[in-house]
Amino acid sequence: MDPCTSCRPRPPAPCALCGTNAPVDARWPLGPVCKPCYREARRRPAACPACEKQRVLIARHDGVGVCGPCAGHGDPYACPRCTSPRSYMVRGLCDRCTLHDHLAELFDPASAGPLGQYARMRTALAECDQPRTALNWLRNSRSAALLAELVAAGRPLVHEDLDTLAQACGRGGARAVDYLRGVLLAYRALPERDELPARVDRHLARVIARHPEHALLLRAYVRWSLLPRARRRAGRAYAFANRLRWAQSRINTAADFLAATGAAGLALADVTQHEVDRWLAEGRSARYDVRDFLIWATRRGHGGDLVVPVRPRPDPLALDEDSHWEVLHQCLTDTDLPLDIRAAGALLFLFGQELTRLAALPVEVLTVRDEGVDLVLDRVPMRLPEALARLLTELADQPPPAGWAANHPNRWLFPAVGPGRHITGGALARRLAAHGIPNRPARATALVQLAQDFPPAVLAPMLGLHINTAERWRHRAGTDWTAYL
Numbered sequence: 001m002d003p004c005t006s007c008r009p010r011p012p013a014p015c016a017l018c019g020t021n022a023p024v025d026a027r028w029p030l031g032p033v034c035k036p037c038y039r040e041a042r043r044r045p046a047a048c049p050a051c052e053k054q055r056v057l058i059a060r061h062d063g064v065g066v067c068g069p070c071a072g073h074g075d076p077y078a079c080p081r082c083t084s085p086r087s088y089m090v091r092g093l094c095d096r097c098t099l100h101d102h103l104a105e106l107f108d109p110a111s112a113g114p115l116g117q118y119a120r121m122r123t124a125l126a127e128c129d130q131p132r133t134a135l136n137w138l139r140n141s142r143s144a145a146l147l148a149e150l151v152a153a154g155r156p157l158v159h160e161d162l163d164t165l166a167q168a169c170g171r172g173g174a175r176a177v178d179y180l181r182g183v184l185l186a187y188r189a190l191p192e193r194d195e196l197p198a199r200v201d202r203h204l205a206r207v208i209a210r211h212p213e214h215a216l217l218l219r220a221y222v223r224w225s226l227l228p229r230a231r232r233r234a235g236r237a238y239a240f241a242n243r244l245r246w247a248q249s250r251i252n253t254a255a256d257f258l259a260a261t262g263a264a265g266l267a268l269a270d271v272t273q274h275e276v277d278r279w280l281a282e283g284r285s286a287r288y289d290v291r292d293f294l295i296w297a298t299r300r301g302h303g304g305d306l307v308v309p310v311r312p313r314p315d316p317l318a319l320d321e322d323s324h325w326e327v328l329h330q331c332l333t334d335t336d337l338p339l340d341i342r343a344a345g346a347l348l349f350l351f352g353q354e355l356t357r358l359a360a361l362p363v364e365v366l367t368v369r370d371e372g373v374d375l376v377l378d379r380v381p382m383r384l385p386e387a388l389a390r391l392l393t394e395l396a397d398q399p400p401p402a403g404w405a406a407n408h409p410n411r412w413l414f415p416a417v418g419p420g421r422h423i424t425g426g427a428l429a430r431r432l433a434a435h436g437i438p439n440r441p442a443r444a445t446a447l448v449q450l451a452q453d454f455p456p457a458v459l460a461p462m463l464g465l466h467i468n469t470a471e472r473w474r475h476r477a478g479t480d481w482t483a484y485l
Helices: 035-043 095-106 119-126 131-140 142-152 159-186 195-210 212-232 237-263 273-281 285-299 321-333 339-351 355-359 386-397 425-434 440-453 456-463 467-477
Strands: 012-014 021-028 031-034 059-061 064-066 366-369 372-376 381-383
Touching (some): 142 159, 212 285, 273 285, 339 386, 355 425, 366 386, 440 467
Antiparallel strands (some): 059 064, 366 372, 372 381
């Protein structure tokens, strides 16, 4: 029995594209082609020099690679529906035509019509710059599978449906639900809402499921103490993740403390300072977060007057002045560095901003005026130096990154490929470190220098710092503020 075409041995021959003597994967009009070159040509079609259309260049004319029709041959890789290059990953059609078919299958005509809830999302996905990425999301991601289930339900989707789904899916599924919620919000398939209380309530429910005996106390602590304070500064994009982690950490610590005292047979009202000190000494420094819960419990009469010291903070390391200005000059002038790295590094070295704040800066923080460019990091506009103004203006004028969600309405200075999303602080830190730009030492040096020039009352609203944080940097700088007056 003869082997099939795929299993039949392929004799080697010199590749017409790379010259390597390798097994032939395809024989084109330009000659035999090896498997790596075949895969690369199929995955990345190029513009034909003769007809200027995106094609797989399988022939040559006057020594230049051209598509088959321009050299008098057929095009075996043309999509039968639109004549674009067929997908290397999907049989039969190109990526965009396959994407249209998947969207038609996913969205019911009744819900995806001109007035449907998903109309804007369907149009944006169908017209995205990289249909292959959108197609991979629809075919392979868990969030797209959840979307298919919700659309198949045949009723209008609301936030409460996603909340119920996230609660039922567990922590791993909840991340997929949160990603899907972000996609739906970016394309306005769902209305905006205050997401922080819902995420905190979901985390609280998981903690109470482990410690049901402390449900009453934990719910009161979250409702009357944590949530009101967490919501004060969570309206800004950079603050949401920080406030959420802040609230989750305190819920976890309070639950662990109550569980430990309960295992020792003690109610909260019977806990003494000795038990608190011993519990702090036996665990990690994160246990000092219980200070917030115990202060609330004391004020509400749930426990005695217990003292937890503020968690000790190590002194931040700083750069020497010469190194600081040398790296800042590199960010402003070195065109070999990526533009976003230069801009992030310059903002870090000049204004000492946390990377979570830098990553979430919208384009609107820049205001171009006749006399210069202003930057607003919190409430006070700051006139930028000419070099930094040019750098940030060029960054803001760049088109969004090519991706399946490049046509979302939100605009960030440091956008991500995901819909309506900016790059995360962790990703920005890794990119800066890969180019030799330190994060924490640069921030410490910049804040010390700014604290030497401005008093806390001016520095706090200028950089978005809490007044107590600005005071700490003042003490570290060690400046006599009568000189400012």
